[in-house]
Amino acid sequence: MKFQHKPNAGWAKKGIRSIQKLPVVLMGCVTIATMQSGWLFSQPVSAVVLPFQTSQTTPHSARDYFERGKEQFERGNYQEALSDFSQAIRIQPDVVIGYIYRGRTYAYLENWQEALNDLNQAAQLDPDNAGIYSFRGLVRQQLEDKDGAIDDLNLALTLDPALAIAHAQRGIIHQQLENYRQALADFDRALTLDSNLTYLYLNRGRVYQQLGNYQEAIRDLTQFIDSTPNDASAYFFRGAAYMALGNHREAIADANRALELNPNIDRAYLIRSYASLELGNYQEALENATDAIELNPNEAWAYFLRAKAWMELQNYEAALADISRALEIRPELSEGYLERGRIYLHLGNEAKARENLQQAATLARQNENEKLYREVQAVLQGLQE
Numbered sequence: 001m002k003f004q005h006k007p008n009a010g011w012a013k014k015g016i017r018s019i020q021k022l023p024v025v026l027m028g029c030v031t032i033a034t035m036q037s038g039w040l041f042s043q044p045v046s047a048v049v050l051p052f053q054t055s056q057t058t059p060h061s062a063r064d065y066f067e068r069g070k071e072q073f074e075r076g077n078y079q080e081a082l083s084d085f086s087q088a089i090r091i092q093p094d095v096v097i098g099y100i101y102r103g104r105t106y107a108y109l110e111n112w113q114e115a116l117n118d119l120n121q122a123a124q125l126d127p128d129n130a131g132i133y134s135f136r137g138l139v140r141q142q143l144e145d146k147d148g149a150i151d152d153l154n155l156a157l158t159l160d161p162a163l164a165i166a167h168a169q170r171g172i173i174h175q176q177l178e179n180y181r182q183a184l185a186d187f188d189r190a191l192t193l194d195s196n197l198t199y200l201y202l203n204r205g206r207v208y209q210q211l212g213n214y215q216e217a218i219r220d221l222t223q224f225i226d227s228t229p230n231d232a233s234a235y236f237f238r239g240a241a242y243m244a245l246g247n248h249r250e251a252i253a254d255a256n257r258a259l260e261l262n263p264n265i266d267r268a269y270l271i272r273s274y275a276s277l278e279l280g281n282y283q284e285a286l287e288n289a290t291d292a293i294e295l296n297p298n299e300a301w302a303y304f305l306r307a308k309a310w311m312e313l314q315n316y317e318a319a320l321a322d323i324s325r326a327l328e329i330r331p332e333l334s335e336g337y338l339e340r341g342r343i344y345l346h347l348g349n350e351a352k353a354r355e356n357l358q359q360a361a362t363l364a365r366q367n368e369n370e371k372l373y374r375e376v377q378a379v380l381q382g383l384q385e
Contacts, residue, residue, distance in 0.1 A: 062092035066101070073105055081105045096126040103135070112142045130160035138169055146173050164194035172203060180207050198227040202234055205241075214241040232261035232268075239271045248275035266295035266302070273305045277312070285309040300330035307339060316346045334363035338376055345383075354383060 069084030085102035092098070103118035119136040126132060137152035153170040156163055171186030187204040190197055205220035221238040228234065239254030255271040273288035289306035292299055303326035310319035320343050327336045337360035344353035357380050364373035 060087070062088045062095070062098075065091070066098060069101065069105075073101070073108075078105050078109050082109075094125065096122050096129070096132075099125070100132065100135070103139070107139060107142075110142075112139050115139045116143065128159060130156040130163050130166070132156075133159070134163055134166040134169065137166070137173075141169070141173055146177060149173055162193055164190045164197060167193065168197055168200055171200070175203060175207055178210070180210050183207050184211075198224060201227075202231070202237075205234075206237060209237065209241055209244075212244075214244045217241045218245075230261055232258045232265060235261070236265055236268050236271070239268065243271055243275060246278075248278045251275045264295060266292045266299060269295070270299070270301055270305060273302075273309070277305065277308055282309050282312040286313070298329055300326040300333055300336070303329070304333070304336060304339070307343070311339070311343065311346070316343050319343050320347070332363060334360050334367060334369065334372060336360075337363065338372070338379070341376075341379065350383065354380070357383075 065084045065088035069081045069088065072078075072081035072084060082102060082105050085098055085105060089095075089098045089102065099118040099122040103115040103122065106112070106115035106118065116136065116139045119132060119139060122132050123129070123136065133152045133156035137149040137156065140146075140149035140152060150170060150173055153166045153173070156166040157170070160166070167186045167190035171183045171190060174180070174183035174186060184204065184207050187200050187207065191200055191204075201220045201224035205217045205224060208214070208217035208220060218238055218241045221234050221241065224231070225234045225238070235254040235258035239251045239258065242248075242251040242254060251271050252275045255268040255275075258265050258268045269288045269292035273285045273292065276282070276285035276288060286306055286309035289302050289309060292302035293306070296302065303322040307319045307322035307326065310316070310322060320340065323336055323340045323343060327333060327340065330336070337356045341353045341356035341360060344350070344356060357376055361373055361376040361380070364370075364376060
């Protein structure tokens with residue numbers, strides 16, 4: 001029997017939400033990874049602030065504490081750094097850079113509220129500093145205040161339109177909010193201003209995928225892979241883009257590489273399963289779907305694909321069990337009812353087949369999926385002939 005129906009590619013488009021936790025940048029979230037790149041220190045935070053003064057009467061001046069805090073920070077001794085920055089601020093509370101460095105330390109410790117408090121103080125002392133608002137936008141994002149984050153990033157870019165990292169961060173928030181056109185504009189501008197922000201090729205590639213521009217997605221993901229060859233997520237997403245274009249062998253190659261780097265990406269097995277079905281390698285499709293199920297027993301598409309493989313291998317009872325499990329997990333999966341209807345036809349149960357096909361048609365119409373609706377109607381019409 002020919003593989004008659006391609007599952008909706010939505011699982012690949014939104015695969016980022018179901019992958020095991022990969023590097024922070026995977027979700028397009030510039031947090032610790034960005035701060036480690038040193039961008040904060042490149043912001044104009046010190047040129048307009050009062051320097052810490054050296055005391056002639058105490059053994060530990062504000063500058064002494066501040067410099068020692070910086071050293072502790074660079075060594076990864078964040079609690080000690082916090083203590084020193086706090087001492088510097090206590091002695092000289094009017095110096096912006098003390099709050100910025102302490103806020104940065106809190107950010108590394110993921111104490112976002114304290115980081116926000118310090119950046120609020122820094123902004124009061126230096127209200128025209130774009131770098132402060134850019135950093136505060138990042139912190140607000142971590143606190144799930146995306147509106148506040150965008151407000152801060154807008155202000156940063158009003159003060160300094162060439163601040164690439166602010167464009168990047170605002171684009172990431174738009175990406176998370178599914179404002180893909182705005183995200184694309186920000187990523188384009190950020191990369192024009194600073195071509196070293198190579199992680200944005202991964203983000204922009206994901207945005208292109210969401211917009212259905214798979215060739216552009218592959219181009220950007222390839223560029224990211226060239227600079228970061230050991231990031232499993234990039235190979236996964238490029239594999240999904242190849243799959244969407246029908247380049248099944250390339251999709252399998254990328255899924256293979258993703259799994260070499262991280263064997264826990266369950267949806268990479270789904271790429272291999274789907275592509276193997278398309279290439280007529282049904283046993284491989286079955287095995288890969290099973291691997292995905294072992295990693296994530298609640299992934300409906302894994303059962304769906306394994307059911308398809310069982311159908312091709314003419315094991316209709318096993319196919320029925322898997323497609324029923326898929327529908328238990330995702331009862332809104334219209335494709336699942338179509339496939340279960342076909343399975344019941346193979347098992348000679350026309351009443352059950354018709355019931356499932358009618359449910360598939362109802363859901364397809366509700367979801368405005370005219371292609372699937374027509375496919376279901378064709379099967380139903382065949383029953384009447």
